[in-house]
Amino acid sequence: MSHGEGTGIAFFYHPDFAGYDFGANHPFRGDRFDSFIRSLEERFPDVFGRLDLRTPERASDELLLLAHTRSYLERVDSLEKRRGFLSLDTQVLPGSVEAARLVVGASVAGARAALADSLAAGFGGLHHAGPNYGEGFCIFNDVAVAAATVLEDGLERVLILDTDAHQGNGTMDIFYEDSRVLFISLHQDPRTLYPGRGFVYEIGAGKGKGFTANIPMPMLAGWPLYEMAMDEIVDPLIQGFKPQLIIRNGGGDPLYTDILTNLGLDLDSLTRLNRRIAGRAKELNVPLLDIFLSGYGPYVTEGWLAIIRGLLDEPMELSIPEKMKRISGREQAMMHESMRRTLDELMLLLKPFWNVFQ
Numbered sequence: 015m016s017h018g019e020g021t022g023i024a025f026f027y028h029p030d031f032a033g034y035d036f037g038a039n040h041p042f043r044g045d046r047f048d049s050f051i052r053s054l055e056e057r058f059p060d061v062f063g064r065l066d067l068r069t070p071e072r073a074s075d076e077l078l079l080l081a082h083t084r085s086y087l088e089r090v091d092s093l094e095k096r097r098g099f100l101s102l103d104t105q106v107l108p109g110s111v112e113a114a115r116l117v118v119g120a121s122v123a124g125a126r127a128a129l130a131d132s133l134a135a136g137f138g139g140l141h142h143a144g145p146n147y148g149e150g151f152c153i154f155n156d157v158a159v160a161a162a163t164v165l166e167d168g169l170e171r172v173l174i175l176d177t178d179a180h181q182g183n184g185t186m187d188i189f190y191e192d193s194r195v196l197f198i199s200l201h202q203d204p205r206t207l208y209p210g211r212g213f214v215y216e217i218g219a220g221k222g223k224g225f226t227a228n229i230p231m232p233m234l235a236g237w238p239l240y241e242m243a244m245d246e247i248v249d250p251l252i253q254g255f256k257p258q259l260i261i262r263n264g265g266g267d268p269l270y271t272d273i274l275t276n277l278g279l280d281l282d283s284l285t286r287l288n289r290r291i292a293g294r295a296k297e298l299n300v301p302l303l304d305i306f307l308s309g310y311g312p313y314v315t316e317g318w319l320a321i322i323r324g325l326l327d328e329p330m331e332l333s334i335p336e337k338m339k340r341i342s343g344r345e346q347a348m349m350h351e352s353m354r355r356t357l358d359e360l361m362l363l364l365k366p367f368w369n370v371f372q
């Protein structure tokens with residue numbers, strides 16, 4: 015397996031993703047996908063040349079039903095006809111359902127491509143859509159459908175590593191009682207950010223107990239605390255679970271300039287995080303699908319370029335003309351202390367299910 019080294023990697027993109035748009039003045043607009051592709055092509059033609067752009071097909075009802083209920087699909091269709099709302103922040107505008115189906119199709123095809131070629135990427139991560147609900151700009155959960163599809167195809171263990179700034183409540187709910195999917199989420203402290211889920215004590219239920227790991231990050235966490243979480247929780251769980259596929263639900267929204275979040279990662283940190291995940295997958299010879307689509311504010315493209323830079327381990331000159339807030343030594347010590355408590359508590363909760371924490 016080459017893990018994309020020096021060669022092309024499949025990247026799933028459809029121009030009609032532009033239809034995934036929530037209208038003027040909404041932080042999620044559909045032009046983000048095309049802007050990124052154009053920017054990569056113009057500024058970094060060599061890196062762009064490494065992407066093997068593939069056009070996904072729309073996901074059928076049959077696929078969507080692997081993660082959603084039939085009554086939910088019917089509700090989405092009827093809401094689209096009257097421009098109704100799934101939640102306060104998520105209006106179903108005409109065309110957005112078709113675009114959501116394309117995003118799901120992309121992640122499903124991406125998961126299969128990763129299994130065939132060891133590495134694939136694309137736009138995805140609609141992780142706030144649950145079995146029978148949609149919210150947080152998410153209509154259908156492409157991450158969950160992709161994982162459920164490869165399980166249907168015969169896989170037994172899939173890791174979903176969600177590093178979007180927001181906790182992936184939809185993905186968590188869909189697999190909460192399922193031990194075939196290990197769901198790990200690093201997200202901003204739910205007491206300070208939507209969706210207000212993803213506390214350490216949410217570790218799964220029934221057969222799935224111990225197969226959900228939530229790592230709430232303090233506000234302005236920055237790279238050192240991410241590294242701590244990766245070292246102490248994520249790496250041991252990967253070692254214990256032995257996934258046959260990793261789906262990394264990334265996103266540009268942990269970036270310090272993001273207008274909705276406060277996680278304090280700079281461009282280099284987004285790159286480091288991605289390089290580390292891709293490097294681990296490669297070392298362990300586990301296929302990796304890396305998907306992202308979040309990010310709010312003026313530097314979404316720059317954040318996504320930082321993700322690609324880490325994934326492909328390419329040198330790319332990136333910058334943001336806006337300084338990061340300085341954090342005092344005292345604030346840093348307090349955040350470290352709070353992170354320490356979170357990780358200790360989580361390890362204690364997971365210990366009965368994982369001998370890697372003994």
Ligand SMILES: [Zn+2]
Pocket residue numbers: 178179180265267308309
């Ligand atoms: Zn997000």
